[in-house]
Amino acid sequence: MKDLMEYKGYLGSVHFDSEDEIFYGKIEGIEDLVSFEGKSVNEIKKAFIESVNDYLELCIKAKKDPEKSFKGSFNVRIPTELHRRAYRKSLIEGISLNQFVQKAIEKEIKEERAHVA
Numbered sequence: 001m002k003d004l005m006e007y008k009g010y011l012g013s014v015h016f017d018s019e020d021e022i023f024y025g026k027i028e029g030i031e032d033l034v035s036f037e038g039k040s041v042n043e044i045k046k047a048f049i050e051s052v053n054d055y056l057e058l059c060i061k062a063k064k065d066p067e068k069s070f071k072g073s074f075n076v077r078i079p080t081e082l083h084r085r086a087y088r089k090s091l092i093e094g095i096s097l098n099q100f101v102q103k104a105i106e107k108e109i110k111e112e113r114a115h116v117a
Helices: 041-061 080-093 097-116
Strands: 004-007 010-013 015-017 022-028 035-038
Touching: 004 041, 010 041, 022 041, 035 041, 080 097
Parallel strands: none
Antiparallel strands: 004 010, 010 022, 015 022, 022 035
16 A cells, blocks of 8 residues: 555555645554644655654653554454354364464465565
């Protein structure tokens, strides 16, 4: 995705407001609201980096553990029949449902990379 930046394990979204002629974004995947903006590509990149560094410094001062953009767990809502079939297949393969879903995602990512290359 081209509208994301990464720095120190944090992802920042990038959007453009044509009326105000600015780029703006926020650190994605954390509950704290950390936003940034700039009038050029260089400015938005610099503002993102400064925002991440400021966030980390504020967490240290507040004696708070900084959140990371991804924690490795998420809820997935799927139709009941698909859930049932996935669970049965995981039992047949002798793995947990979590492991089954992880394998399916890894397979999809590998196939995606193969199509891009």
